[in-house]
Amino acid sequence: MGDVAEARGGGVPGGDPLRWTRGWRRTVLASGMLVYPGVTALGVAQYATGGTAVVGYAVVAAFCGGYALAGVSFVSGHRARTGALLWSMAVLCAAEVPVARNYAFFLAAVVVSFAAMALRRHRALIVTTGALAALVVPWAVRPWHRGPGWGEALVIVFTSLMVLGYSEIATAHRALLEARAEVAHLASEAERARIARDLHDLLGHSLTVVAVKSGLARRLAESGSPGAVEEITAVEGLARRMLTDVRAAVSGYREVTLAGELARGRELLRAAGVTADLPTATDVVDAAHQELFGWAVREGITNVVRHARATRCTVRLAPDGVEIRDDGTGAGAGTPAPGGNGLTGLRERIAAAGGTVAAGPAAPRGWRLRVTLARPGPPEPRRTTKGASS
Template identity: 65%
Template sequence: MTDLDRVGPGRPWAKGWRRLLLGSGMMVFPALTAVAVGGTVSGAAAVAGYAVVAAFCVCYALLVLAFGRGRRRWIAPLLAVMIALSLAALPFAHENAFFLATVVVSVVAILWRQHAAWAVATGALAALVVPWAVRPWHTGPGGFQALALVFTSLTCGAFAEIAATNTALFAARAEVARLASEAERNRIARDLHDLLGHSLTAITVKSRVAQRLAGKDLDQAVAEMAAVETLSRQALSDVRAAVTGYREATLAGELARGRELLRAAGVMADLPTAADAVAPRERELFGWVVREGITNVVRHARADRCSVLLTATSVEIRDDGTGGGPGGTGGGKGLTGDGKGLTGLRERVAAAGGTVEAGPLDPRGWRLLVTVPQNGPGREDDEGHRGTP
């Protein structure tokens, strides 16, 4: 298996001037071999030597073309022919034939980096030993050729490593963008669910109250419908703000809304009149908890009484209802009816490092408790701004 999976065609690094520059730059070595052929042999031997070098160049060009177009099955056969041609050039160029071996080893360093070490070692050793061992050549070890082989192949291998890293970076960047997009979609879906679940519940309750009052107290029925209009406008505003990411649920505002919603639903409300006991950084989170908890009470609890208890690190919502879970199973209530509210709330609280406890009370009722760490991140900054409980 080659490294084409990581640095193959279609990758940004393998296109354009980089590939052209690297590929054409390697043609210097066949050119040096061709010059050496003219200085070593003459006549028919020189023609044969030039033909070998030319065939090597053709094979190399075909290999670069196959690499660029993803024709993997041609890579190994062409490389094998290039090895044979570099060996065939030895009688004509002597030690300078190892310039062709430089090209071969560089290709191995790019495509089979796991085999690069032994290929470089073998090529460099051959460049040193063969010219010295063949006495008729009247030359010593090919030190220059060995150095050229080592440094060129190492450079090509480093280029391939950088290319693979860049490819991985492109892939990671695309994955980060995908995850960010998915997280944003989930955030919008969760926020829209939270916002509309509360607002539509309030609108439904007030609409029913207005229907009951229509034949008894027309003025009060008109007032309830005016409240419905106000809630509808507020819901629209909240949805727009959620989509743009600039809205927040304030604890004081949610307590006021919750008190009004419970009153309209005929539930006695025991809610704090202020949110000073809660650190400023927790008020938005606790606002969402109050919104979800009270919406759940109105929609599912069939309760007579609902209470909210606030401390610096917790918010607790209790009711004395008998309502069951989604679909009336009686197995426990899922916030806003389908369980998505509780899931979204758990995500919010988990992001703040807190915990959520939700379950039935004995003999009846339901309890939702959200607790955040007393010394969580950023809490120290809030100490100087915390009001008196």
């Protein structure tokens, strides 16, 4: 359950999986756009004096307030209010043009990028219109003695692209984390259902027998029959066997078995979008080796999912070995995570059993992890000494 909680927490136990797409981090990033009104204020200082300068600074301040309100409205999902605030910001930007001249188009960069993010259907038209205005107006207003506003147009285009790119990344990241949390939740629910089903299958029959025998013992005891003691003894023995079965079932969920790891591996590969070519039976493997091969299958499939970037994973069983192969382009079944000790632990287990682990690239592509145990050799023929004849 700790892994599920960690997945739902975005990789940090107890964390918020959406922390990078909301809260103070998003506020800090959005506040970076206030640099542009600051640049416009420099234009007011350069081109205006007296009352005109006061008006210019007031417009910049009002623009900043409108931007903050528009950001809150956009996050809250109030589309109509956001649209009205964007229009008011556009009007303030136009009112600033006679005061700050070409510097007013830094305000336009904020309006255009915000509008392109909020109105994605028309983003190309919005960015093109803003860039053309910044390019043409400084050239068209002759008293400014300026040519086309190439710098301002580039600021508008690249700012809009930056904001749209961040918006796309944040949206995709949020969707990915929500999907991962949902998958973890579904996996947890499936595990609960599996345990409930297995315990029901294990205990259903035994509890029914206990109930029937207990009722019989009660009736025999009421009639004074000595058979009641025999039935109670049978119930006691059945209860002890049930307790043993439950302990075995619980320990079975924690211990590694080859059949269990193949079943878990098939589900893990399916969830990761990897085609699983796994055996459906394990009787080819000796019972003494099934747990050991289960460890190998667990390590191999886990590394395929984590590192291989594969589309297919194949597991082959033999009486003396198991092979996990993938067709990936990254590190595969034979490569542990950086700093991990999964493969090291597997090598130690196999070495203790007298076997070997081979991991490396597979032809024509992918990785292969192969565990091989030494086959017992044929028994040596008994040597007999020829006695001397007397």
